[in-house]
Amino acid sequence: MQKNRHSMFTSLLLVSGSSFVLGLAFGYPSWFLALALIAWSLYQIRQFNKLTDWLQSRDESQEPPEAPGHWGELFDELSRIQRRQSGRENRLRNIITRFQESTSALPDAILIIDKSNNMEWWNGSANRLLGLSNKDDRGKPVMNLLRDPRFIRYYKRAQYTDPITLPSPAHTDIQIQYQITRFGEGDRILVARDVSRLMRLEQTRQDFVANASHELRTPLTVIRGYLETFLDQELPRPLLRGLGSMQQQARRMENLVSDLLLLSRLEASHQISDEQPIQLQSVVNHIMEGAEQLGNEKGHRFKLDIDPDHDLCGQEIELHSAFSNLVYNAVRYTPSEGDISVKWWVDDQGAHFSVKDNGPGIESIHLPRLTERFYRVDESRSSASGGTGLGLAIVKHVLARHNGQLTIKSKIGKGSTFACHFPLEMVVKAERHDDDDDFDGNELNSAEGRSSEMQTQPAVNNRTAAPE
Numbered sequence: 206m207q208k209n210r211h212s213m214f215t216s217l218l219l220v221s222g223s224s225f226v227l228g229l230a231f232g233y234p235s236w237f238l239a240l241a242l243i244a245w246s247l248y249q250i251r252q253f254n255k256l257t258d259w260l261q262s263r264d265e266s267q268e269p270p271e272a273p274g275h276w277g278e279l280f281d282e283l284s285r286i287q288r289r290q291s292g293r294e295n296r297l298r299n300i301i302t303r304f305q306e307s308t309s310a311l312p313d314a315i316l317i318i319d320k321s322n323n324m325e326w327w328n329g330s331a332n333r334l335l336g337l338s339n340k341d342d343r344g345k346p347v348m349n350l351l352r353d354p355r356f357i358r359y360y361k362r363a364q365y366t367d368p369i370t371l372p373s374p375a376h377t378d379i380q381i382q383y384q385i386t387r388f389g390e391g392d393r394i395l396v397a398r399d400v401s402r403l404m405r406l407e408q409t410r411q412d413f414v415a416n417a418s419h420e421l422r423t424p425l426t427v428i429r430g431y432l433e434t435f436l437d438q439e440l441p442r443p444l445l446r447g448l449g450s451m452q453q454q455a456r457r458m459e460n461l462v463s464d465l466l467l468l469s470r471l472e473a474s475h476q477i478s479d480e481q482p483i484q485l486q487s488v489v490n491h492i493m494e495g496a497e498q499l500g501n502e503k504g505h506r507f508k509l510d511i512d513p514d515h516d517l518c519g520q521e522i523e524l525h526s527a528f529s530n531l532v533y534n535a536v537r538y539t540p541s542e543g544d545i546s547v548k549w550w551v552d553d554q555g556a557h558f559s560v561k562d563n564g565p566g567i568e569s570i571h572l573p574r575l576t577e578r579f580y581r582v583d584e585s586r587s588s589a590s591g592g593t594g595l596g597l598a599i600v601k602h603v604l605a606r607h608n609g610q611l612t613i614k615s616k617i618g619k620g621s622t623f624a625c626h627f628p629l630e631m632v633v634k635a636e637r638h639d640d641d642d643d644f645d646g647n648e649l650n651s652a653e654g655r656s657s658e659m660q661t662q663p664a665v666n667n668r669t670a671a672p673e
């Protein structure tokens with residue numbers, strides 16, 4: 206362009222100079238100059254008009270007009286730019302077409318939602334799975350179409366780490382898993398996947414575990430009954446020892462069966478239905494009595510720090526089970542004379558229940574997997590402790606049903622802290638009851654008065670014990 210400007214200027218100088226010199230020769234320099242300038246301008250206007258006509262023509266394949274000198278160079282330059290531009294456009298168009306083809310071939314629905322929560326774009330599967338219509342729904346707020354209050358709560362939440370599963374708004378027999386990801390400046394991508402088959406398989410698995418556990422209960426009760434009767438008889442010592450060991454294993458199986466049944470019940474629904482204020486102090490006192498029986502002669506030093514003014518809203522049996530699992534684990538894994546502190550408090554972040562021990566601790570690589578069923582850090586120690594391997598899985602499910610979270614901190618050789626955190630809206634003011642029999646830590650530390658039977662037969666089911 207710079208070059209064109211120069212050559213235009215040079216041509217103007219040449220025309221003016223030569224016409225002026227010619228004019229001088231004929232004695233009319235001004236006339237010659239004026240005529241030459243008019244002719245020069247008319248020529249430039251003509252070329253400019255040619256350029257405008259070419260640029261405005263809709264036919265992109267049309268060749269640029271022919272012209273000599275700087276106008277010719279300008280036309281060629283513009284033609285090159287136009288070719289490059291249309292090549293780029295074609296490539297982009299191809300990318301968009303391929304993107305649309307590939308996204309519509311996907312079985313999952315994909316929606317792009319702008320920062321004003323309006324649906325900007327979606328693929329073909331979104332029409333099928335969510336019942337969207339390309340014609341009517343484009344640009345509409347996503348919450349007008351996906352109206353389930355659980356989805357709206359999930360959508361408004363700032364964190365989308367976990368997906369949410371709900372029935373499809375278009376076909377109630379289809380279960381959809383929604384996962385949102387943020388991008389750009391406040392935009393979101395929503396991926397919706399049909400998980401009906403997975404859910405059916407999961408349901409079958411849950412039903413199988415629940416039925417098998419239920420069926421095992423009766424024969425186990427019969428076996429235990431007979432064993433108890435035999436153990437009351439005058440029998441030779443080796444036989445009694447064998448029967449005692451059989452009774453212990455039968456009890457372990459009973460614990461396992463009740464844990465499996467409890468887990469199946471917890472998995473059956475994700476929300477609690479009969480939520481009510483529970484008296485934290487009396488629940489903890491009851492758990493501590495169980496801990497005393499379980500710890501037996503280990504002489505643990507218990508420390509209790511319970512905020513008496515706040516209680517928790519929830520399902521009492523479930524919360525009792527979760528808290529007792531944490532306390533009983535501390536008792537079972539902390540060696541004799543160890544310290545165990547149980548704390549309940551409320552602060553700005555919510556309500557917290559924690560159990561801290563100075564037991565062996567857990568290596569950090571195990572921590573993320575501890576809440577998996579049957580995951581054990583040390584198989585031999587865990588089995589010897591009488592655990593079923595389901596305790597922390599139960600805790601995790603109970604907390605999820607109470608909008609709570611479990612955190613585990615542990616250091617090898619120093620001990621572990623298991624803490625349950627609940628949102629503030631689940632906290633209620635405590636009502637004082639005169640019959641709240643306060644737990645006395647010293648009383649539990651005393652090993653006096655324990656029968657030797659308790660040593661091998663803790664009077665509590667260490668998983669599902671609930672207040673009477």
Ligand code: ADP
Nearest residue numbers: 534535538581582583587592593594595596597
């Ligand atoms: P278990 O019935 O084996 O105790 P859990 O699910 O309750 O099963 O716990 C899983 C594993 O976590 C246990 O096997 C044990 O290795 C470890 N664990 C749990 N609580 C503690 C604790 N307080 N101190 C050390 N290890 C623990």
